[in-house]
Ligand SMILES: Cc1cc2nc3c(=O)[nH]c(=O)nc-3n(C[C@H](O)[C@H](O)[C@H](O)COP(=O)(O)OP(=O)(O)OC[C@H]3O[C@@H](n4cnc5c(N)ncnc54)[C@H](O)[C@@H]3O)c2cc1C
């Protein structure tokens with residue numbers, strides 16, 4: 022049999038959790054393959070999810086590779102496929118192919134302080150690496166999470182965040198004032214400037230909307246972080262996930278295969294086409 | 296293996312290949328199409344080059360990946376669909392189009408081998424036809440490492456010598472086809488070989504269009520991402536996508552589900568050619584578009600072919616067939632654009 026990368030493996034949805042409601046809803050899906058297979062992934066990799074009859078979407082795997090019982094995805098409702106996913110129920114069948122992309126180079130980060138900076142749904146790719154680092158806390162230095170969203174209702178993983186607060190420093194923010202909010206009010210980059218994480222022996226991992234990433238990088242540079250210490254993920258429209266369909270490229274890089282994780286040092290050298 | 300085949304015997308050779316599916320140029324008034332044929336007499340090797348290259352057979356415009364269906368027990372079933380490995384022969388392949396397949400070969404190889412492409416590719420034998428007269432006034436194969444009698448990517452090369460063809464086998468696949476009709480072929484004489492050499496030398500002289508400074512282009516382009524040239528050159532582009540659909544090297548595709556019933560769900564997942572000249576090619580659901588205008592899309596077409604592809608595979612992603620020039624409704628001419636690129640570099 023020839024290996025065919027385009028054929029997804031079937032999985033059922035175990036559990037669906039509503040993270041965020043309203044006009045830009047986010048749900049978290051835990052899924053399990055129907056048959057045993059060799060799907061193993063690294064933090065920061067993605068999978069192409071299928072809703073048969075609707076199509077495919079590239080989604081970051083938000084669970085840690087340390088978790089073996091399920092694969093987790095947190096999905097913002099956008100168009101055809103993601104809307105169909107939002108209508109699904111536990112027990113429903115989806116397709117999964119992958120994993121795709123390079124993932125975070127966490128092997129190189131042993132012994133370092135890790136600062137995670139996320140905005141909105143951008144916590145999804147961070148979640149995998151954050152939980153992996155938490156699971157092997159002795160291998161890393163201090164862990165810090167700086168995370169924000171438009172309103173307190175737009176923050177994902179809220180229950181889990183309460184748990185994590187007991188173990189590491191977590192700095193949350195919302196864009197505009199709310200009556201019972203005791204943490205930072207303002208944009209994520211401003212919170213970064215406010216909390217002044219030290220660049221000493223540190224790596225930052227930042228994911229979120231492009232505009233947020235841009236200003237977070239600026240804030241980090243002002244704090245003395247070097248380009249090599251800043252990691253981010255790039256999102257370009259994708260179809261194949263394997264460097265053939267030709268739409269996700271930035272210069273000669275195919276984000277689906279050579280990305281989505283880039284250090285700022287690498288990304289800076291590429292044309293601004295993302 | 297070198298042989299002579301008279302033009303009169305050509306249809307008999309094709310008849311001997313009854314185990315193969317045969318594709319060949321067929322004339323339809325003024326245009327020539329590459330079609331599956333039953334009757335060897337319908338083959339027209341005097342045609343100019345076909346509207347679409349053999350890409351349309353190896354990497355068809357629509358390819359079914361899989362079928363999905365809900366069973367009676369309400370279980371979703373997914374069935375992989377792979378193309379049948381039908382032994383096929385394509386006649387009349389121009390050297391530029393054969394070279395183009397060696398380029399798409401690179402894209403569909405690598406860490407992820409594309410089974411659809413390779414099933415078709417491996418079961419196809421390519422019989423080339425040297426261009427004694429350039430089939431298009433816009434041919435420029437000589438500028439991009441090709442020639443009107445290049446053998447690259449071919450299994451057989453045929454050269455027209457008036458009332459006969461000089462037939463050169465270039466692979467085992469090619470020799471097999473000749474051996475199936477051995478008695479039809481004769482040994483070439485010294486005069487035949489001389490005639491081939493002369494024809495080929497003359498053919499090269501008939502190619503008039505060329506890119507000024509092709510060797511320098513990739514490195515000049517590295518510094519031209521933000522150049523105003525792209526704005527200027529793309530101003531008249533209609534975004535029709537003809538340039539890339541007709542290109543023998545363009546390989547971009549879309550993947551979509553075609554549904555024959557939504558509930559219970561039943562349908563097919565298909566890939567279809569897509570096009571970097573279309574605005575929604577790169578547009579996210581959010582509306583954000585990394586290539587929002589004609590200018591950035593023309594730049595992508597040129598940079599992909601003459602910078603990015605060179606970085607990845609050490610070759611231009613262009614074989615000089617001239618289709619994009621001849622068929623662009625507003626006359627955007629890739630040679631002129633590249634010549635302006637050279638001017639920027641000097
Ligand atoms: C590397 C990567 C990781 C991602 N991770 C997540 C995640 O964890 N959670 C999440 O909610 N979203 C994520 N996205 C975005 C998500 O892929 C798109 O929102 C989704 O594909 C939209 O599909 P749709 O069918 O709902 O929308 P439609 O507008 O109907 O989209 C049509 C098709 O276009 C493509 N497409 C459109 N927008 C995008 C886009 N921004 N990125 C990639 N393909 C696109 C898809 O193939 C989609 O099927 C990620 C994107 C990338 C590239």
Ligand code: SF4
Nearest residue numbers: 532533535536538623
């Ligand atoms: S063929 Fe011409 S008009 Fe059409 S997309 Fe290409 S450059 Fe634009």
Ligand code: FES
Nearest residue numbers: 262266267269277
């Ligand atoms: S998604 Fe097809 S090339 Fe990257």
